[in-house]
Amino acid sequence: MKPPCVIIVKYILPAVRVLVMKELTEKYNMRKIDASAKMELTPAAITQYFKGDRGATFVNEILRSEETMKKVSKLAETLARNGAPIEGVIEQLCGICATIRSKEALCKLHEKDLPALKECVCTICERSA
Numbered sequence: 001m002k003p004p005c006v007i008i009v010k011y012i013l014p015a016v017r018v019l020v021m022k023e024l025t026e027k028y029n030m031r032k033i034d035a036s037a038k039m040e041l042t043p044a045a046i047t048q049y050f051k052g053d054r055g056a057t058f059v060n061e062i063l064r065s066e067e068t069m070k071k072v073s074k075l076a077e078t079l080a081r082n083g084a085p086i087e088g089v090i091e092q093l094c095g096i097c098a099t100i101r102s103k104e105a106l107c108k109l110h111e112k113d114l115p116a117l118k119e120c121v122c123t124i125c126e127r128s129a
Helices: 004-026 032-038 043-051 056-063 066-080 086-101 104-113 115-119
Strands: none
Touching (some): 032 043, 056 066
16 A cells, blocks of 8 residues: 555655755755755755765656746745744645646656556546556
């Protein structure tokens, strides 16, 4: 039993973290250690994201979606501000996931991990399999 959230955690969340982290370090000139604190990740995790050891699988897919990238940029902006409320950060992150879930790319990943989906009509992510 693998709901779409499993795919989000395995592929999407790491890719979003890569993109947010890159924005924080490049656009907002944050040091990696400061970006890791803002994102509540260990410095080791940030290093793995930078090296491509984590999150690299789905980054290009997200980069192709202007709508998703606008939301990623907004999340980075929110994190860059001091005192961003955690509920706002979580809400934005969930919004990014919802946008990605509405695209076929997530469904293709889900079908890869759960081949039985190819033979049914899946309505969970707003598209038919």
